[in-house]
Amino acid sequence: MGLRRLLLTWVALLVLLSMTIAASFLPIGNWRQLANMAIAAAKAGLIVWIFMKMRQETALVRLAGVIAAVLLLVLGSLLASDYLFRIDSPLIRIDGSNARGPLTPDAASSGERSP
C-alpha cells in the first residue's frame, strides 16, 4: 500500500508551505513573488501527481489535465500581451511620464500610480 508515499508527500507539502511563508519575509524584492509562485507550482505538482494519482493514469486522462494547464498558459499570455503593453504599464512607462505626456493632476488623482 502506498501509505508511506502519501505520508511523505504530505510532509513535503507542509515543508513547502513553511518555505513559502519564510520566503515571503526575505528581503529579496520581487524575487519573493517568483519564489512563492514556484513553490505553489511545486505543491500543485505533488498534489496532482501523487494525491490525484496522475502518475497511474492513462495517457488520455493525463492529456485532458495537461490541456487545462496549457490553456491557462495561453490565456495568461494573451492577457499579458494586452495588459503589459498598455499605456500605463510599468513596462513601458519612462521616468514618471507616459506616452501621452506627464500625468495631469486630474488623471493622477483618479487612480494612484506607483513609482
Add this chain to the structure above:
Amino acid sequence: MTTLRHEPFLDIARQREADRLGMVVFLASEAMLFGALVMGLLALRTFQPAPFAAASERLNLLAGSVNTAVLLTSSLLVAIGAEARALNRNRLATWMLGIAALLGIAFLIIKGREYYQEYGEGLMPGAGPYQDFGSPGARMFMDGYFVATGLHAFHVLVGVAMLAGCAWRLRRSDPPSKVGIENVGLYWHLVDVVWVFLFPILYLSR
C-alpha cells in the same frame, strides 16, 4: 468489491477510463474558472503593486497559513481513504473521509472568522461599520479577495457535503464504488490546488 460493468462499455478498464476522463474534463473547466480570477489578481498586482501589498499585509496571515495546512492534511486523508476503499477496508475509508469532511468544516469556520475580522476592520467592500481601504487599489484587492475566497469556500462546502455523503454511504450495504470515491477525492484535491495558488497571491504579496 466488484466494479459493475454497464452499457455501453465492453470492458471494465475502458469504463473506468471514461469515468475518470469525464471527471478530469470537469476539473479542467474548474481550473479555467479559478484561473481567470487568479489572472485578474496578478494583473492588479502588476499595475497597483503598492496598494496590493498594503492590502495583502492587512490579511490574517496566521489564519491563512493554518487553513492551508488544514486543507493539505484533509487531502492526505482523502487520498488514504480512496486507497482504503480500493482495498475494501471500508471502515477505515469511512473514518478518513469523515475526518477530512470535518477538516473542511474547520477550514470554513476559520475562513468565516477571518471574514468577520475583516468586516470589523472596514475591509469588507460595501459592508461593515465603516470602510477603511486606504486606496482604490486596495479596495480592488479586497474585491478580488472576497470573490476568489468566496467562490473557493463555496467549493469547499460542496466538497464537504460530498465527502460526508460518501462516508455515510460507506457504512451501508451498497457503498459507493472505488471510482466514485476516487472522483470525489479528485474534486477535493482540486479545491486544495486552487487554495495552494490563492494563498501566496493573497496573503504573501507583502
